[in-house]
Amino acid sequence: MKKGKIVNRETWASKMGFILAGAGSAIGLGNIWRFPTTAGQNGGAAFIFIYLFSVIFICLSVLIAELALGRNTKKNPVGAYNSISPHSAWKYFGILGVLTGWGIASFYSVVAGWTLAYIFKTATGFFSSMTSEQISSSFTEFVSNPLSSISLHLIFMSLTMAILFGGVKKGIEKWSKILMPVLLVILFLLVLRSVLLPDSKEGFQFLFKPDWSAITGRSVLAAVGQAFFSLSLGMGTMIVYGSYLSKNENLISSAAWVASLDTIIALMAGLAIFPALFAFGLEPTIGAGLIFVVLPNIFNEMFLGTLFGSGFFILLGIAALTSMISIVEVPVAYFIDEFKWSRKKSVKVAGIGAFCAGIPAALSLGALDGLSNFISIEGRNYGFLDFMNLIFGQYSLMIGSVGVALFTGWKWGKDKIIQEITNGYENFSYGSLYNVFIKFIAPFSLLFLLIYLILNPNAFA
Numbered sequence: 001m002k003k004g005k006i007v008n009r010e011t012w013a014s015k016m017g018f019i020l021a022g023a024g025s026a027i028g029l030g031n032i033w034r035f036p037t038t039a040g041q042n043g044g045a046a047f048i049f050i051y052l053f054s055v056i057f058i059c060l061s062v063l064i065a066e067l068a069l070g071r072n073t074k075k076n077p078v079g080a081y082n083s084i085s086p087h088s089a090w091k092y093f094g095i096l097g098v099l100t101g102w103g104i105a106s107f108y109s110v111v112a113g114w115t116l117a118y119i120f121k122t123a124t125g126f127f128s129s130m131t132s133e134q135i136s137s138s139f140t141e142f143v144s145n146p147l148s149s150i151s152l153h154l155i156f157m158s159l160t161m162a163i164l165f166g167g168v169k170k171g172i173e174k175w176s177k178i179l180m181p182v183l184l185v186i187l188f189l190l191v192l193r194s195v196l197l198p199d200s201k202e203g204f205q206f207l208f209k210p211d212w213s214a215i216t217g218r219s220v221l222a223a224v225g226q227a228f229f230s231l232s233l234g235m236g237t238m239i240v241y242g243s244y245l246s247k248n249e250n251l252i253s254s255a256a257w258v259a260s261l262d263t264i265i266a267l268m269a270g271l272a273i274f275p276a277l278f279a280f281g282l283e284p285t286i287g288a289g290l291i292f293v294v295l296p297n298i299f300n301e302m303f304l305g306t307l308f309g310s311g312f313f314i315l316l317g318i319a320a321l322t323s324m325i326s327i328v329e330v331p332v333a334y335f336i337d338e339f340k341w342s343r344k345k346s347v348k349v350a351g352i353g354a355f356c357a358g359i360p361a362a363l364s365l366g367a368l369d370g371l372s373n374f375i376s377i378e379g380r381n382y383g384f385l386d387f388m389n390l391i392f393g394q395y396s397l398m399i400g401s402v403g404v405a406l407f408t409g410w411k412w413g414k415d416k417i418i419q420e421i422t423n424g425y426e427n428f429s430y431g432s433l434y435n436v437f438i439k440f441i442a443p444f445s446l447l448f449l450l451i452y453l454i455l456n457p458n459a460f461a
């Protein structure tokens with residue numbers, strides 16, 4: 001028997017475990033909150049088209065590279081760069097990843113905190129007799145209350161820390177196996193309800209009929225950035241997850257599974273949100289509150305809406321938790337490996353640090369004016385949460401991905417990466433094709449985009 005061929009059943013079981021953990025990281029607020037919000041602000045169908053294009057032509061090769069780097073080095077991002085290229089400047093890409101994890105965790109927890117409150121609001125029928133306007137203003141009022149925003153952020157961060165204290169792997173995998181399919185079923189019912197609403201046609205047009213004139217340089221960046229965010233790429237999450245992967249798993253098909261599941265869920269979220277949004281006469285550009293305003297309206301129109309509504313927010317909270325864990329695990333793994341801190345101390349420092357960094361984000365939806373109107377771009381004001389989302393959830397991830405791709409393609413090199421990929425999978429005949437993607441297409445298309453837009457800030461506007 002050749003190396004890499006092992007008993008089928010065993011391979012499958014462990015691969016399944018990884019796919020679930022990987023999908024657990026990828027599927028979260030990025031798909032259900034951030035994707036519709038960003039698509040709504042950036043013109044719908046054309047944005048989605050660019051998003052899908054990036055997933056296939058840029059992200060997939062970076063995802064494979066991160067997993068291979070992690071599996072090969074068994075390290076956190078900084079350690080991974082260091083062990084392949086000791087004493088070099090590559091490690092700064094790893095350090096950027098650790099910082100980005102802290103930055104994303106800070107605002108991710110704030111939004112996840114809102115979903116916790118919405119579990120109770122829908123379960124108690126809080127929205128059931130409200131009109132669409134009343135649901136909107138109740139969201140605005142809710143997020144502008146500093147006390148509840150910060151306490152919910154604290155609760156969610158504490159949940160994350162509690163799980164991380166005990167280590168990540170076991171429980172989460174088991175839970176994801178049961179809960180993710182349930183989330184899929186409820187999401188499917190929501191899609192059905194949404195598309196069958198009267199006046200849902202406009203929503204379909206918004207989703208499927210590209211209006212290329214709505215595309216600006218900024219929306220191209222937003223679409224590419226969203227693809228990286230949704231697949232948990234660019235800061236080393238997948239390096240850390242790859243470090244738990246066993247050698248006999250097929251990297252390519254694991255990556256393809258994670259990417260497909262993630263993309264399907266995002267598209268379903270779009271299908272659940274936009275037809276309903278137009279049917280209820282709301283604006284696609286409303287921003288961070290989008291799903292919190294549209295979904296309660298759908299639940300009001302749905303058979304057993306209270307049940308499905310609260311079930312949906314419970315599952316969204318859990319999906320957010322499995323993603324949040326994979327975000328905070330990056331700084332935690334870094335502290336443990338590089339500073340030799342205990343897991344307990346590492347989790348405390350990472351969690352409390354991210355909690356503090358999230359406080360201004362929690363106060364930026366109406367609680368404090370200076371934070372709520374933090375920057376102004378083209379006449380539209382953005383709050384501190386949007387700002388963090390832009391800097392860490394978009395630019396940092398793209399820069400980090402340029403780093404991973406350049407490092408893998410140019411420094412680590414074709415032979416070594418192909419060797420790592422083929423460990424469990426002998427007939428990989430696309431080595432040269434993969435090499436072209438990771439060496440040229442992924443890094444240079446991203447670099448081109450970033451540089452072009454720095455030089456021409458108003459491109460395509």
Ligand code: TRP
Nearest residue numbers: 026028029030031229230232323
């Ligand atoms: N992808 C997750 C989501 O869609 C969030 C996430 C987890 C993430 N790990 C990440 C985003 C690493 C960027 C980088 O909700």
